[in-house]
Amino acid sequence: LRYGPDWEKLRKSVEQPLQKVVSQQFDKIVAISEEFTERILTIRNKQEEVPNYFKNEIYKWCLECLCSVTLNKKLGFLDLCGLSSTSDPGRLLDGLIGATKAIRKCEYGFHLWKFMETPAWKALVRNCGIIDGVLDKHIQRAMSNLRERKDKRSNLDNNISLLEVLLLKEEVAAEDVMTVLLDMFLIGINxxxxxxxxxxxxxxxxxxxxxxxxxxxxxxxxxxxxxxxNKMKYLNACIKETLRLDPPIPILSRHLNNDIVINHYLIPKGTHILFATHLNSMREEYFEDALKFKPERWLANELGGFGNDFQVFASMPFGHGPKACLAKELVELEIALLLAKVFQKFKIEYNYGDMQSSNELLASPTKPLKFRFIHRI
Incomplete structure (x- = not known):
């Protein structure tokens, strides 16, 4: 399904309703980002530093935003009283963290899992089963809700979730809906x-x-x-510059639908290829002082900035073409709103040396995120 006309057809059925639902859920995403800042105040120590598990807190914020968009529900990931590991939100979080670790192990080195059930493969299957189980409950509830609303002849366009939109499309099967949700939750959250x-x-x-x-x-x-x-040009430049330096998916995977020739080499149809796209974004011919964090380079009115006048393939954190990230606008909007709310309230410090991004299919920071969040007066 992930290649060819079937995938393209499914993608087109998701793109437009996703944009509409994101607009409908804008205020909820703002509120969730405000809730995240309150969560920071709760988990800081006396030195105003967050604990080693802070990345899990960011996961929770991501999940709450995504559930708002896809399910039109707030599941309580950021509740001040904490998250029970036996609850559906707790199981979903643990399943996503477990599946992410398993994917990294499966993709590292020789792929033994293709020939035998390795421990990493078993962990991936187990954790994906947990995710499927939780999401399937919401799919069944949404189907039941749609039937009830139809019986009552209510307006289905009123505050409808992305999940319900997809279920109403005759050309989209229930298993395809699960595929879309899995992609958004597993890849999008990371x-x-x-x-x-x-x-x-x-x-x-x-x-x-x-x-x-x-x-x-x-x-x-x-x-x-x-x-x-949209008017916060510097904020959006900070996002672009971070994605250039530390793309979350530094290696893109593609399946060739046709024969192609690259540098006089014939690569036949059906070949599975990998693009190390992050290497281009570090090349001096595209970005002066390429290793430095310089958001100004994305602003046309700044000295040395080029705005949108740059080599389109020099930085591709969301991919390019028909297989580009479906939720690009959602991700950028969520991050922009979070930055606005966090930096309204805090200054941030980090005192533990250089942090790198792992060169993996799903990249991750190489150190704990022990930031100091200093409350602004």
């Missing part, structure tokens, strides 16, 4: 959390950039709307 972690890191290590971002955010205090987010 990509978003990874990007947030490194934006915090780069801004913590570059106080000048953090001050400039705060000055921009201060101009939009109060009730944010989508137009406000």
């Amino acid at each position: 990509a978003t959390a990874h990007t947030v972690a490194f934006i915090f890191y780069h801004l913590a290590r570059n106080p000048r950039c953090q001050i400039k971002l705060y000055e921009e955010i201060r101009q939009f205090e109060g009730n944010l709307n989508k137009e406000d987010v």
Whole structure:
């Protein structure tokens, strides 16, 4: 399903309703981001530093936002009283973390799992089963809810979830809906959390950039709307620069539908190929001082900035073409709203040396995210 016309047909059926639902859920995503800042206040120690497990807290924020968009439900991932491991939200979080670890092990080195059931493969199957089990409950509830609303002749367009939109499409089978949800939860959550972690890191290590971002955010205090987010040019430049330096998926995988010739080499149809896209974004011919965090390079009105006038394939954190990330706009909007809310309330410091991004299919920070969140007065 992930290749060819069937996948393209499914993708087109998701794109437009996803954009509409994101707009409908905008205020909820803002509220969830505010809730995340309150969570930071709760988990900091006396030195204002968050614990080693802070990445899991970012996962929870990601999950709450995604459930709002896909299920039109708030599941309580960020509740101040904590998350029970036996609850559906707790099982979903543990399943995603377990499946992510298993994917990294399966993709590292020789792929023995293709020939035998390795421990990593068994862990992946087990954790994906947990995720499937939780999501299937919501699929069944959504189907029941749709039947009930039809019987009552209610307006189905009123506050409908992405899941319900997909279930109403005759050309989309129930198993295809699960495929879309699995992609969004497993890949989307990891990509978003990874990007947030490194934006915090780069801004913590570059106080000048953090001050400039705060000055921009201060101009939009109060009730944010989508137009406000689009006007925050420096904030969006910080996101782009982080994605360039530390893309969450540094290696893209593709399946060739046709024969192609690259550098005089014939690569036949059906070949599975990998692109190390992150290497291009580190090349000096595309980005001066390529290893430095310089958000200004994305602003046309800044010295040395090029705005949108750049080599389109030099930085491709979301891929390109018909297989590009389906939820690109959702991810960028979520991250922008979170940054606006966090930096309105906090300054961030990081005092544990250089942090790197692992060179894996689903990248991750090489150190715990022990940031200091200093409350602004």
